[in-house]
Amino acid sequence: MDAALVRQARAGSQTAFARLVAIHEKPLRGFLRKSGWIDADDIAQEAFVAAWAGLHKLRDDEGFRAWLYGVAWRKALSHRRGAQRAAARDEAWRGEQELETAAEVGPEDRMALEGALATLPEDQRACVTLCLGQGWSHAEVSDALGLPLGTVKSHVTRGRERLLAVMGGSR
Amino acid sequence: MSLDDQLAAFLGETPRQSRADLFSAEVMKAVERRVFIDRLWTVAAGAVAIGLVLWACAPVLDLAVSRLAPSLAPVAALLTFVGAAMIAGGPGVWRRLGLSIG
Numbered sequence: 250m251d252a253a254l255v256r257q258a259r260a261g262s263q264t265a266f267a268r269l270v271a272i273h274e275k276p277l278r279g280f281l282r283k284s285g286w287i288d289a290d291d292i293a294q295e296a297f298v299a300a301w302a303g304l305h306k307l308r309d310d311e312g313f314r315a316w317l318y319g320v321a322w323r324k325a326l327s328h329r330r331g332a333q334r335a336a337a338r339d340e341a342w343r344g345e346q347e348l349e350t351a352a353e354v355g356p357e358d359r360m361a362l363e364g365a366l367a368t369l370p371e372d373q374r375a376c377v378t379l380c381l382g383q384g385w386s387h388a389e390v391s392d393a394l395g396l397p398l399g400t401v402k403s404h405v406t407r408g409r410e411r412l413l414a415v416m417g418g419s420r
Numbered sequence: 421m422s423l424d425d426q427l428a429a430f431l432g433e434t435p436r437q438s439r440a441d442l443f444s445a446e447v448m449k450a451v452e453r454r455v456f457i458d459r460l461w462t463v464a465a466g467a468v469a470i471g472l473v474l475w476a477c478a479p480v481l482d483l484a485v486s487r488l489a490p491s492l493a494p495v496a497a498l499l500t501f502v503g504a505a506m507i508a509g510g511p512g513v514w515r516r517l518g519l520s521i522g
Contacts, residue, residue: 270447297447351433353430
């Protein structure tokens with residue numbers, strides 16, 4: 250589905266690109282927020298604009314999603330500032346409020362998970378969010394984030410264990 | 421519901437729909453701005469290129485213009501007069517000449 254829209258967008262169709270934005274913006278912003286970036290919306294917006302400008306660099310049209318997330322991830326890493334990260338801790342709760350909260354997760358578990366997620370290294374947090382939260386394969390995540398496949402697998406395994414331990418512990 | 425399912429639900433949370441349209445609009449506005457700036461650069465580069473060509477050809481063009489100018493002067497004067505009249509007359513004149521747009 251993405252491939253046809255990517256081809257049209259590459260030919261200059263802003264309507265097709267708007268469709269791609271509509272398809273991918275929510276999961277991308279969700280991923281960036283869960284990965285701990287408080288300025289997630291700005292990063293996502295910059296990533297989309299960069300994607301529009303760099304569509305000609307995309308070799309596999311079907312791989313648009315992984316490519317877009319890779320662009321966003323590199324943008325996020327370049328946004329990293331010590332002061333911003335400190336301020337982000339204070340505003341994290343406010344940022345989380347803007348997400349559609351899953352009814353399946355109770356308030357205690359949610360607080361425990363948010364705390365535990367914030368303590369994970371950023372690579373691990375991103376791997377866990379994409380694989381466990383958005384159902385990506387390890388290979389897709391490896392491709393998008395530019396991490397070795399083995400690293401992605403170990404990040405997901407360790408991250409999952411730590412998060413599940415926190416959930417179990419809050420009961 | 422298993423702990424894994426709850427974890428997946430938590431990690432898969434996405435922003436509220438109410439902000440989605442606004443976000444998309446902002447992105448497309450930024451894209452349009454980008455397209456506009458790209459076009460502006462293209463046009464500017466084209467203008468510079470044409471300017472350079474004209475500058476390089478200036479001696480030849482000077483000769484051509486100096487030969488053609490005397491014979492074209494009456495036509496140019498007439499066109500200038502008509503143009504001035506149309507601008508001074510405003511849309512009413514345009515309509516009467518059948519040149520109105522829209």
